[in-house]
Amino acid sequence: MLALGCVREDYIPPAGGGQLRWARPAPQVFLQGQSSGSVGGIYLLLGDRPNAPERVFRLEASAPKGRFSLDGATGLQTMEQLGRSMARHRLDQVMPVFFAEPATPFVPVPEGAPDATVS
Secondary structure, three states: OEEEOOOEEOOOOOOOOOHHHHHOOHHHHHHHHHHHHHHHHHHHHHOOEOOEOOOOEEEOOEEOOOOOOOOOOOOHHHHHHHHHHHHHHHHHHHHHHHOOOOOOOOOOOOOOOOOOOOO
C-alpha cells in the first residue's frame, strides 16, 4: 500500500483544558486523529505492525505550525519541493515494490454482475 499524505503539521494539544482552551485547536486535533486512524486501519487490514511496516509505505512531509493553511494557495512551490524531496529520499524503497513491472490493467465489473467475494 502506498499512502501519499498531505503536509502534516505536528500539533501538541494544550495541557489541561476546558471548552475555551480546546476550541481553537480542536479541528487540527480531529484532522490528525483521522489521518492516524486511517493509516492504522491500513496496517490492520494488511497485517503489518506500525513499528515495522513491510507492506505499507506512508509518504508525508512535516512542516512547522502555521506554515501552510488548508484554504490558502500560498506556499505551493514549497510544498512541491517537499514532495520531491520525500520522493528522492524514499525512491529506493518505493521503486522495486510499486514500479518494477507494469500494473495489471483495470477491468471493471460489468453492470448487473453478482458481487465478488473475497476468499
